[in-house]
Amino acid sequence: MEFTQLLISGISQGCVYGLIALGFVLIYKATEMVNFAQGDLMMLGAYFAYTFVHILNFPFVWGLLATMATMAAVGALIERTVLRPMIGEPPFAVLMITIGLGFLLRAIAGAVWGSEPKSITSPLAGGVVRVDGVAIGYENIAIIGGTLILSLLLFAFFRFTRMGMAMQAASQNQLAAYYCGIPVKRVYSIVWALSAAIAATAGVLVAPITLVDPMMGFVGIKAFAAAIVGGFGSLQGAMAGGLLIGIVEQFAGLYLPTGFSDTTAYVLLLLMLFVRPEGLFATMQRKKV
Amino acid sequence: MKGVLFKAENLNLSFGGVQAVRDLSFEVERGEVFSIIGPNGAGKTTVLNLISRLYDVEGGGRMIFDGEDITRIAPHDVARRRIARTFQNTELFEHETVLRNLLIGRHVHRSSHLLSELFFTPRVARQEVDFRKIAEDVIDLLDLQHYRNQVIGHLPYGIRKMVEVGRALCIQPRLLLLDEPSSGLNPEETEDVAFWIEDINQDFGATIIMVEHNMKLVSATSSRVMAMADGAMLTVGEPAAVQSSPEVARAYLGS
Amino acid sequence: MRFLFKTDYRQDVRLFRHNGQRFWYGLLLLLVLLAPLALSDFYLGELALVCIYAIAGIGLMLLVGYTGLVSLGHAAFLAIGAYAHTWFISHGWPFPLALLKASLITALVGAVVGLPAMRMTGIYLAIATLAFAAIVDQVITRWESVTGGFRGMLVPKAQFLGVDLSGSVAFYFLCLLLLLGCMVFALNILRSPTGRAMNAVRDSEISAQSMGIHLARTKSVAFALSAGFTGLAGGLLAHRLGYLAPDAFTVLLSIQLLLMVVVGGLGSLHGVIFGALFLGLLPQAIAMLRDALPPALGQVPGLEPGIFGLILILFLVYEPLGIYGRWLKIRQYFELFPLYRKATWKRQKSYLRTERMR
Numbered sequence: 001m002e003f004t005q006l007l008i009s010g011i012s013q014g015c016v017y018g019l020i021a022l023g024f025v026l027i028y029k030a031t032e033m034v035n036f037a038q039g040d041l042m043m044l045g046a047y048f049a050y051t052f053v054h055i056l057n058f059p060f061v062w063g064l065l066a067t068m069a070t071m072a073a074v075g076a077l078i079e080r081t082v083l084r085p086m087i088g089e090p091p092f093a094v095l096m097i098t099i100g101l102g103f104l105l106r107a108i109a110g111a112v113w114g115s116e117p118k119s120i121t122s123p124l125a126g127g128v129v130r131v132d133g134v135a136i137g138y139e140n141i142a143i144i145g146g147t148l149i150l151s152l153l154l155f156a157f158f159r160f161t162r163m164g165m166a167m168q169a170a171s172q173n174q175l176a177a178y179y180c181g182i183p184v185k186r187v188y189s190i191v192w193a194l195s196a197a198i199a200a201t202a203g204v205l206v207a208p209i210t211l212v213d214p215m216m217g218f219v220g221i222k223a224f225a226a227a228i229v230g231g232f233g234s235l236q237g238a239m240a241g242g243l244l245i246g247i248v249e250q251f252a253g254l255y256l257p258t259g260f261s262d263t264t265a266y267v268l269l270l271l272m273l274f275v276r277p278e279g280l281f282a283t284m285q286r287k288k289v
Numbered sequence: 290m291k292g293v294l295f296k297a298e299n300l301n302l303s304f305g306g307v308q309a310v311r312d313l314s315f316e317v318e319r320g321e322v323f324s325i326i327g328p329n330g331a332g333k334t335t336v337l338n339l340i341s342r343l344y345d346v347e348g349g350g351r352m353i354f355d356g357e358d359i360t361r362i363a364p365h366d367v368a369r370r371r372i373a374r375t376f377q378n379t380e381l382f383e384h385e386t387v388l389r390n391l392l393i394g395r396h397v398h399r400s401s402h403l404l405s406e407l408f409f410t411p412r413v414a415r416q417e418v419d420f421r422k423i424a425e426d427v428i429d430l431l432d433l434q435h436y437r438n439q440v441i442g443h444l445p446y447g448i449r450k451m452v453e454v455g456r457a458l459c460i461q462p463r464l465l466l467l468d469e470p471s472s473g474l475n476p477e478e479t480e481d482v483a484f485w486i487e488d489i490n491q492d493f494g495a496t497i498i499m500v501e502h503n504m505k506l507v508s509a510t511s512s513r514v515m516a517m518a519d520g521a522m523l524t525v526g527e528p529a530a531v532q533s534s535p536e537v538a539r540a541y542l543g544s
Numbered sequence: 545m546r547f548l549f550k551t552d553y554r555q556d557v558r559l560f561r562h563n564g565q566r567f568w569y570g571l572l573l574l575l576v577l578l579a580p581l582a583l584s585d586f587y588l589g590e591l592a593l594v595c596i597y598a599i600a601g602i603g604l605m606l607l608v609g610y611t612g613l614v615s616l617g618h619a620a621f622l623a624i625g626a627y628a629h630t631w632f633i634s635h636g637w638p639f640p641l642a643l644l645k646a647s648l649i650t651a652l653v654g655a656v657v658g659l660p661a662m663r664m665t666g667i668y669l670a671i672a673t674l675a676f677a678a679i680v681d682q683v684i685t686r687w688e689s690v691t692g693g694f695r696g697m698l699v700p701k702a703q704f705l706g707v708d709l710s711g712s713v714a715f716y717f718l719c720l721l722l723l724l725g726c727m728v729f730a731l732n733i734l735r736s737p738t739g740r741a742m743n744a745v746r747d748s749e750i751s752a753q754s755m756g757i758h759l760a761r762t763k764s765v766a767f768a769l770s771a772g773f774t775g776l777a778g779g780l781l782a783h784r785l786g787y788l789a790p791d792a793f794t795v796l797l798s799i800q801l802l803l804m805v806v807v808g809g810l811g812s813l814h815g816v817i818f819g820a821l822f823l824g825l826l827p828q829a830i831a832m833l834r835d836a837l838p839p840a841l842g843q844v845p846g847l848e849p850g851i852f853g854l855i856l857i858l859f860l861v862y863e864p865l866g867i868y869g870r871w872l873k874i875r876q877y878f879e880l881f882p883l884y885r886k887a888t889w890k891r892q893k894s895y896l897r898t899e900r901m902r
Contacts, residue, residue, distance in 0.1 A: 085861045096806055101857060103849040103852055104857065267675075273663070273672050274660055274663075364753040365758045368755055373754070380751035382746075384746070384747055385740075421553040
């Protein structure tokens with residue numbers, strides 16, 4: 001019973017990690033940039049949702065859609081101003097700039113909304129489903145369900161649409177992509193918009209459970225570990241990694257002394273890097289010289 | 290000086306389902322210029338990659354260099370045995386100057402260790418000057434004086450190829466592996482290549498294994514030629530004989 | 545414009561290429577040595593901190609700028625150095641030996657961290673260092689017998705052979721001298737085969753191997769050296785802080801170290817010095833800014849990291865060569881006047897090539 005409860009919590013938490021990791025991997029797959037500010041994009045999404053739902057009094061679903069649209073715009077804006085000049089620069093520089101971006105976003109959020117935690121009440125609040133004596137909150141179902149839908153949509157997008165293929169091409173060899181007529185810069189903007197929208201969704205889904213404050217983006221670091229465990233560059237990997245870490249974390253909280261469960265993500269990460277650096281679903285290949 | 294310097298026995302290598310090198314055996318004599326020719330995908334560069342240990346030989350194949358079995362040595366030990374190589378798409382140290390690239394080639398001759406370098410003892414200083422002298426000899430051979438202190442990133446392609454060779458020469462190799470030295474060069478530059486291959490072979494005394502497409506260059510410089518196709522050897526012999534062989538023609542032109 | 549007439553290869557090997565360099569650096573050294581005459585205790589303390597940051601920066605630069613290995617968790621090495629040094633001093637070891645041992649222990653840890661580094665590239669390594677830092681943080685918090693855990697550890701006053709090193713002038717000179725020593729060591733490494741091997745590993749691992757460079761060993765050495773320098777800085781930092789606690793060595797500190805290295809100018813020791821000055825003086829500047837801004841903006845809790853982030857972004861976008869790069873441009877302007885061309889520094893348009901095929 002407790003096992004199932006922990007499992008559900010783990011899956012739910014894992015979905016949150018997985019969604020953020022999806023955002024990472026999306027940007028990486030398409031632009032080969034590592035976005036350390038992904039968690040902070042989620043944080044911004046949660047704040048925008050709070051604004052739409054509680055300050056402007058939108059109905060919840062409209063608030064969610066408005067948030068996604070706004071964050072998509074924000075994502076594209078960030079890409080245009082901060083990341084566009086970094087195309088072709090070494091990965092380290094891009095990493096540093098996204099770290100800086102994260103700091104900046106947190107400061108801005110703190111300035112605009114204040115640092116006191118806010119809460120978002122969703123229409124699903126409080127409801128539980130009882131299966132076999134196990135109580136599953138509606139929020140958890142929403143998280144898991146929402147994640148499933150998003151993952152399937154993304155998978156189909158990359159597999160079957162031209163834009164999806166264009167994104168992959170642009171990330172592997174930009175110059176060649178230009179020559180093939182792919183509008184690389186526009187592709188990048190779309191990628192960032194998409195990724196920000198996904199992060200926003202994660203923020204909205206998780207906000208009713210946790211509170212909204214500027215530091216909530218730090219979960220992004222664990223999501224990062226999830227992406228690596230799953231195999232950076234693989235969408236399935238991001239989800240798998242997130243679920244793995246989410247579940248193991250819950251059980252670690254039960255069996256290990258307090259405080260250790262926090263380092264679960266890091267330990268798993270290091271383990272994976274030692275044993276199988278390419279992650280669960282490997283995408284790195286050997287260069288032919 | 291005659292005698293076999295390098296011997297390959299039953300080399301095999303596959304990538305995924307593709308057999309890149311197929312039961313390949315050949316010998317290279319001391320002091321000769323041995324060319325490997327063949328159509329694209331024949332496995333020529335793979336042979337060089339096997340010799341320089343970037344890939345592992347599969348099956349029971351062996352490689353013997355100067356009497357020593359080098360089939361399983363580590364990649365960084367290859368240079369220690371004075372086998373040097375160039376790469377088809379130059380793999381230079383982009384952020385360093387030409388001079389520093391050449392000096393890195395002297396690494397295998399280093400007799401200092403970390404502690405003495407930390408304090409930059411007189412011995413280390415003397416070693417630096419010695420290294421510099423050899424690097425300057427190579428610069429003289431290849432006429433790179435103007436480019437000494439320029440960063441690789443801004444150099445034209447022809448010069449980069451020279452620096453690539455120069456860096457290999459700084460190892461003072463007994464065996465030099467050249468991967469398509471003339472690719473991307475114009476006819477004049479290619480003639481220069483022929484000259485310095487001769488210089489390296491005669492003056493530096495290095496045995497050369499060269500992968501090439503340019504038949505004129507091959508005929509002008511090589512003592513023997515091996516033709517490959519689909520990972521296997523077609524024939525080996527004097528340049529003229531190999532080039533006029535019907536099998537080789539078929540491999541290039543299709544049947 | 546200066547034209548150098550070289551007659552001997554040793555001129556290229558020496559630390560100072562020509563007399564002009566000797567003159568200007570000598571002048572700078574003189575100024576720095578005479579600083580206590582002109583500056584108050586407070587500013588001497590700040591300069592000492594700048595020296596400490598610079599030593600840590602040398603360590604980080606060796607790893608990031610010269611070997612191309614990114615470390616997001618370098619504060620962990622500062623922590624190890626600080627705690628180790630304090631522990632040794634508390635157990636009776638004389639000051640120089642305690643500092644040396646702390647530095648060596650940190651170097652050893654660095655070498656161990658470097659071992660898996662050979663299997664990881666770029667971003668993976670960066671995350672691994674982050675994970676490493678998180679784990680070190682946990683170890684410090686839980687190893688209460690040695691580190692005092694959350695309660696922290698008091699740092700005894702620095703003194704050697706009866707001489708009190710904790711006064712601002714003495715401490716300043718101590719940090720300065722150690723910085724000069726570290727700079728000489730770093731410069732020695734960089735002009736010798738080890739340094740070139742590190743650069744080779746940064747630029748092309750495959751051809752580095754073909755040149756006989758042992759990848760794993762070079763990376764381990766780079767980590768060890770980097771950690772060693774940073775550990776030394778940590779020992780000095782302990783005295784500056786006076787009291788050690790786990791929350792003094794956070795991810796923010798690691799990022800600040802990186803900020804220092806990037807903003808100063810990646811790839812040169814000059815950059816480290818500029819960056820250290822920048823990092824040391826920034827909190828003062830921010831404090832002044834805080835007072836100048838309206839309360840709504842000025843009292844925001846995340847202001848300091850926010851400004852760090854903004855500066856980082858601005859530098860990376862507009863001046864990727866850092867402060868040192870800007871200094872070089874200015875100097876070249878005057879040297880070549882009126883023939884200065886902006887195009888010399890124009891960044892080549894570069895296109896992304898995937899790193900997933902290595």
